Amino acid sequence: MKLLTxxxxxxxxxxxxxxxxxxxxxxxxxxxxxxxxxxxxxFLRNIxxxxxxxxxxxxxxxxxxxxxxTTPPTREDLVEGASQAQATEQAxxxxxxxxxEVPSQTAKDLHRILLETGIKEGKLVCGNCAHExxxxxxxxxxxxxxxxx
Amino acid sequence: xxxxxxxxxxxxxxxxxxxxxHSVYEQIASHFSSTRYKPWPIVERFLKEQQxxxxxxxxxxxxxxxxxxxxxxxxxxxxxxxxxxxxATQHYPHSAIVADNLSLxxxxxxxxxxxxxxVVHHLSTPARRVEAVxxxxxxxxxxxxxxxxxxxxxALIYVWALEQKxxxxxxxxxxxxxxxxxxxxxxxxxxxxxxxxxRRKEAKEGAGVEGEKSxxxxxxxxxxxxxxxxxxxxxxxxxxxxxERDITEAGGExxxxxxxxxxxxxxxxxxx
Numbered sequence: 001m002k003l004l005t006x007x008x009x010x011x012x013x014x015x016x017x018x019x020x021x022x023x024x025x026x027x028x029x030x031x032x033x034x035x036x037x038x039x040x041x042x043f044l045r046n047i048x049x050x051x052x053x054x055x056x057x058x059x060x061x062x063x064x065x066x067x068x069x070t071t072p073p074t075r076e077d078l079v080e081g082a083s084q085a086q087a088t089e090q091a092x093x094x095x096x097x098x099x100x101e102v103p104s105q106t107a108k109d110l111h112r113i114l115l116e117t118g119i120k121e122g123k124l125v126c127g128n129c130a131h132e133x134x135x136x137x138x139x140x141x142x143x144x145x146x147x148x149x
Numbered sequence: 150x151x152x153x154x155x156x157x158x159x160x161x162x163x164x165x166x167x168x169x170x171h172s173v174y175e176q177i178a179s180h181f182s183s184t185r186y187k188p189w190p191i192v193e194r195f196l197k198e199q200q201x202x203x204x205x206x207x208x209x210x211x212x213x214x215x216x217x218x219x220x221x222x223x224x225x226x227x228x229x230x231x232x233x234x235x236x237a238t239q240h241y242p243h244s245a246i247v248a249d250n251l252s253l254x255x256x257x258x259x260x261x262x263x264x265x266x267x268v269v270h271h272l273s274t275p276a277r278r279v280e281a282v283x284x285x286x287x288x289x290x291x292x293x294x295x296x297x298x299x300x301x302x303x304a305l306i307y308v309w310a311l312e313q314k315x316x317x318x319x320x321x322x323x324x325x326x327x328x329x330x331x332x333x334x335x336x337x338x339x340x341x342x343x344x345x346x347x348r349r350k351e352a353k354e355g356a357g358v359e360g361e362k363s364x365x366x367x368x369x370x371x372x373x374x375x376x377x378x379x380x381x382x383x384x385x386x387x388x389x390x391x392x393e394r395d396i397t398e399a400g401g402e403x404x405x406x407x408x409x410x411x412x413x414x415x416x417x418x419x420x421x
Contacts, residue, residue: 001238001246002242002244004223004244005225005244008204008225008244008255008256008260009225009246009256010254010256011254012248012253012254013252014252017256017257037241037242040242042201042221043223043242045202046201046202046221046223047202047223050204115241133254137235138238139231139235139238139245139247140246140247141246142227142246142247142249142252142254143229143247143248143249143252144252146160149251
């Protein structure tokens with residue numbers, strides 16, 4: 001399960017959802033896997049404003065991944081020499097639009113952590129009720145036992 | 150077609166759906182998935198209408214055939230069947246998890262859109278169907294949050310219709326709405342497999358949107374019937390206007406609704 005998913009997940013128990021402690025879920029005993037994929041700049045740019053950055057930093061640090069910068073990257077940060085390209089575009093008009101955008105190191109790092117890094121086996125734990133959800137073969141299971149439904 | 154005898158208490162309903170819906174899909178997952186590849190037009194249109202970068206939820210995503218329709222959005226799919234969710238994880242860059250429509254693990258008011266395709270009709274009481282719709286609407290951004298004034302998130306909900314007298318099933322107004330529908334799982338034999346491929350198109354033409362095989366039409370002569378296994382799935386067939394009523398009761402507002410090939414569908418938002 002790619003880490004980006006955690007940005008949109010909380011505890012499945014209704015009474016937990018209103019508690020801030022239920023988000024994000026905390027990985028435990030996680031075995032990570034890397035599934036390489038082609039970087040998609042427009043996708044990263046689109047998803048950027050939706051990221052709960054502070055929470056993603058917490059997850060990354062809990063997983064022992066390299067620490068993320070304290071402030072989220074901007075859209076411009078994702079492209080190599082973005083400010084330069086903008087200047088040229090103004091001067092030459094449409095000709096520049098055909099130049100392929102080159103992903104910056106920031107974009108590559110973001111792609112690596114959100115889309116290529118995944119939890120293969122382990123648990124996701126709610127910070128409010130401590131319920132554990134299992135991740136098996138890369139799929140997280142949120143079905144609740146009968147007494148919790 | 151057998152009439153379904155549904156229990157009327159909540160615990161009983163859960164057990165009933167476990168036996169007559171969840172466990173069936175778990176067992177037929179791979180075969181079911183192989184027959185589900187073509188997106189339905191209304192669903193495709195809805196997905197393609199979403200703004201670039203929109204984030205959506207596909208509640209009851211099955212094999213994930215809708216995840217990849219619009220490459221400019223990101224969708225988290227969920228399904229009650231682990232085997233189907235596992236198949237759905239293949240659709241990069243989207244995600245798929247195992248979850249129950251009535252206990253969804255998503256923060257409320259987060260999604261730009263949601264789809265629920267052929268799912269709500271599997272819940273066995275009126276109250277549980279309304280609860281399922283409520284759970285879907287709850288995921289959506291409220292109208293105040295939407296980027297365009299007063300829009301908010303939208304959900305597309307799709308259910309099987311009672312009124313389908315021209316379909317292979319032949320149900321129509323006045324018929325029993327709670328039914329058991331068979332799914333025939335063929336024993337894997339090379340010869341039977343081959344024949345099935347040839348017949349798939351034929352079956353698609355005649356069948357409703359659901360398109361599953363019927364024992365009578367698709368029985369290859371060479372296959373021994375004893376080796377086939379028939380599973381019965383519970384369905385509540387929706388009457389005209391019933392989906393809209395469920396949505397209103399769940400606190401939603403119907404923006405658009407209609408009928409497409411044996412199914413009722415509606416696009417809904419949360420009330421202001």
